[in-house]
Amino acid sequence: MTKKQKNMLARIIVAAVIFVPLFVAEHMGKLNFQSQLPVSFLLYLIAYIIVGWDIVYKAIRNISHGQVFDENFLMCVATFGAFGVREYEEAVAVMLFYQVGELFQNYAVNRSRQSITELMDICPEYANIEENGELKKVDPDDVEVGDIIVVKPGERIPLDGIVTSGSSFIDTSALTGESVPRQVSEGAEIISGCVNGGGLLQVRVTKEFDDSTVAKILELVENASSKKAKVENFITKFARYYTPIVVVAAVVLAVIPPLILGGGWSDWTLRACSFLVISCPCALVISVPLGFFGGIGAASRVGVLVKGSNYLEALARMETIVFDKTGTLTKGEFTVTGIYPTAVTERELLEMAALAESYSEHPIANAVKKAYSKTLSMEKVTDTEEIPGHGIRTRIDGRLVLAGNAKLMKAEHIVYETNDDIGTVIYMAVDGTYIGSIVIADRVKPEAKEAVAALKASGVRRTVMLTGDKAEVGEAVAGELGIDIVYADLLPADKVAKVEELLGDLSGKEKLAFVGDGINDAPVLSRADIGIAMGNMGSDAAIEAADIVLMDDNPLKIASIIRIARHTLKIVTQNIVFALAVKAIILVLGAVGIANMWGAVFADVGVAVIAILNSMRVMKMK
Amino acid sequence: MKKKFKLIDLDCANCAAKMEDAIKKIDGVEDANVSFMTQKMTIIAEEDQFDRIMQEVVKVCNKVEPDCQIVL
Numbered sequence: 181m182t183k184k185q186k187n188m189l190a191r192i193i194v195a196a197v198i199f200v201p202l203f204v205a206e207h208m209g210k211l212n213f214q215s216q217l218p219v220s221f222l223l224y225l226i227a228y229i230i231v232g233w234d235i236v237y238k239a240i241r242n243i244s245h246g247q248v249f250d251e252n253f254l255m256c257v258a259t260f261g262a263f264g265v266r267e268y269e270e271a272v273a274v275m276l277f278y279q280v281g282e283l284f285q286n287y288a289v290n291r292s293r294q295s296i297t298e299l300m301d302i303c304p305e306y307a308n309i310e311e312n313g314e315l316k317k318v319d320p321d322d323v324e325v326g327d328i329i330v331v332k333p334g335e336r337i338p339l340d341g342i343v344t345s346g347s348s349f350i351d352t353s354a355l356t357g358e359s360v361p362r363q364v365s366e367g368a369e370i371i372s373g374c375v376n377g378g379g380l381l382q383v384r385v386t387k388e389f390d391d392s393t394v395a396k397i398l399e400l401v402e403n404a405s406s407k408k409a410k411v412e413n414f415i416t417k418f419a420r421y422y423t424p425i426v427v428v429a430a431v432v433l434a435v436i437p438p439l440i441l442g443g444g445w446s447d448w449t450l451r452a453c454s455f456l457v458i459s460c461p462c463a464l465v466i467s468v469p470l471g472f473f474g475g476i477g478a479a480s481r482v483g484v485l486v487k488g489s490n491y492l493e494a495l496a497r498m499e500t501i502v503f504d505k506t507g508t509l510t511k512g513e514f515t516v517t518g519i520y521p522t523a524v525t526e527r528e529l530l531e532m533a534a535l536a537e538s539y540s541e542h543p544i545a546n547a548v549k550k551a552y553s554k555t556l557s558m559e560k561v562t563d564t565e566e567i568p569g570h571g572i573r574t575r576i577d578g579r580l581v582l583a584g585n586a587k588l589m590k591a592e593h594i595v596y597e598t599n600d601d602i603g604t605v606i607y608m609a610v611d612g613t614y615i616g617s618i619v620i621a622d623r624v625k626p627e628a629k630e631a632v633a634a635l636k637a638s639g640v641r642r643t644v645m646l647t648g649d650k651a652e653v654g655e656a657v658a659g660e661l662g663i664d665i666v667y668a669d670l671l672p673a674d675k676v677a678k679v680e681e682l683l684g685d686l687s688g689k690e691k692l693a694f695v696g697d698g699i700n701d702a703p704v705l706s707r708a709d710i711g712i713a714m715g716n717m718g719s720d721a722a723i724e725a726a727d728i729v730l731m732d733d734n735p736l737k738i739a740s741i742i743r744i745a746r747h748t749l750k751i752v753t754q755n756i757v758f759a760l761a762v763k764a765i766i767l768v769l770g771a772v773g774i775a776n777m778w779g780a781v782f783a784d785v786g787v788a789v790i791a792i793l794n795s796m797r798v799m800k801m802k
Numbered sequence: 803m804k805k806k807f808k809l810i811d812l813d814c815a816n817c818a819a820k821m822e823d824a825i826k827k828i829d830g831v832e833d834a835n836v837s838f839m840t841q842k843m844t845i846i847a848e849e850d851q852f853d854r855i856m857q858e859v860v861k862v863c864n865k866v867e868p869d870c871q872i873v874l
Contacts, residue, residue, distance in 0.1 A: 245865040469815065
């Protein structure tokens with residue numbers, strides 16, 4: 181509890197100590213209301229002032245600022261009204277009950293705000309820099325690119341960088357939701373916000389704090405609440421009309437019935453007073469953003485950044501999801517998937533290919549070298565010549581080696597066997613004789629199939645894949661994963677056109693999401709209703725343009741975030757319906773005189789507290 | 803030009819909405835956001851007018867919710 185809250189609690193207790201005995205005594209008949217009027221009035225007034233002076237003060241101050249109809253003013257009018265018709269106990273009780281509710285509401289909101297911000301608490305406080313053999317703690321902001329920082333066991337990594345010495349396991353769960361620690365050693369890239377495990381690491385900083393992963397994530401999350409969901413805007417608008425309308429209704433209720441019925445002024449005034457209490461809009465206004473904030477917090481805990489409540493709302497209605505193939509469903513890195521030797525062993529074929537490609541930095545060459553994995557004796561290789569669009573012609577130990585596509589084989593008049601595998605095929609020939617082929621392909625992510633199935637299970641109607649690859653490659657991947665529609669051979673500009681076409685097919689409130697990671701995906705990401713980017717592999721441009729970022733590039737998380745979005749929306753809807761229904765019922769009951777002012781206070785603060793507690797369930801969602 | 807300010811003692815969600823409305827109406831403010839959840843305020847406005855705008859922001863916020871302090 182804050183100091184302010186403790187202070188309030190003390191006032192409530194003191195007022196209750198005066199009020200309760202007085203109330204009991206009066207009802208037991210020990211105090212005669214009529215004869216002892218000044219005494220009982222004074223005691224009630226003291227209790228009222230103790231518990232409610234700040235409300236009266238604020239009401240007067242706010243009116244002088246031109247702010248009528250705020251809850252302080254409404255509470256004042258309602259309780260003054262009760263005093264006016266000599267319902268002293270009612271006036272004090274209502275004020276007391278209201279303050280208890282406000283205190284509890286304040287406390288609950290603070291608590292939930294804290295626990296949500298804790299979920300996102302990834303900001304490092306300091307960085308260790310070695311100076312003259314001593315470690316010095318400095319502000320991460322003051323560290324420059326190229327500086328060496330020391331990360332001790334258990335510390336949060338303050339800046340993005342490359343490990344220069346030491347090895348350790350780092351816990352990336354705050355960023356990715358992934359609980360298995362990642363092993364890092366010399367040369368590994370590490371990102372800020374992760375927690376170092378048991379080893380001491382020296383890290384060369386590669387980005388300034390403002391550009392570091394952690395600063396960017398915090399920026400995104402803090403801005404998230406500025407993009408409001410439609411329901412959120414609806415509720416604030418609703419509140420703007422709701423209060424004046426109920427206040428007018430209260431005035432009507434206080435004046436018209438007694439005029440018609442000829443009397444009963446005090447009874448109708450009391451009923452009007454309960455209207456004023458119910459007219460406070462806070463319960464509604466508070467529960468909606470709290471729910472969405474909780475949803476964004478829950479999402480960040482599973483490693484998904486959501487840039488605004490409106491995207492959670494849209495996700496809940498997502499019917500079509502469009503994937504860019506490379507980097508989202510596939511790993512985006514080439515690996516050797518098949519080795520087909522004819523006259524030599526697999527190992528020899530691979531070595532030959534690795535040697536032939538040894539001077540090339542092409543992704544395909546790198547994949548071959550990686551598959552061979554041993555050190556290459558590059559002095560054997562001479563006269564390497566790269567033939568654009570065909571492959572490589574080189575000499576290894578003086579023998580003429582050809583490594584390239586079918587065109588190269590034809591151009592050199594080599595008799596070869598056509599390989600129909602999906603991917604890029606390198607045909608190899610030595611001294612004019614074909615010795616076999618190697619297939620290199622991008623591999624599907626292990627989670628991709630399950631991710632597509634999970635999306636379908638959660639009610640996504642259409643899954644689409646876009647790719648710049650050949651149709652056969654695209655169809656093979658789509659078939660393996662269970663994707664409904666494939667559009668292949670697309671240029672980056674075609675992707676935007678395809679997504680627009682798909683957007684045109686949507687009906688009503690249905691939404692479309694696009695998942696991508698490349699720089700050229702940025703326009704598509706911003707065009708789609710919901711742009712989902714890969715945070716790890718993804719380019720900065722894609723992360724910038726996206727609405728939702730999957731920190732660990734795991735497509736399975738899309739289904740989790742849909743679940744969180746739906747859960748959030750459900751709770752927000754429950755809150756709105758519950759608050760409006762209770763208010764409506766109490767208004768009706770109050771008007772006919774069944775519900776008293778206590779009921780009205782419940783309809784205000786009681787409902788707010790219940791709605792807040794309900795909202796907190798969102799955070800527990802996984 | 804976008805600037806962020808911390809808010810202290812922003813106690814009511816409805817007030818936050820009212821403050822946001824009032825700030826958006828200030829001349830020269832392109833966009834404004836008052837977040838009850840993060841207790842922060844973001845204002846987008848022309849750089850050369852920012853000082854004048856902030857003075858007005860403090861004024862209107864004081865009008866709506868005098869208990870709430872803006873950390874400048």
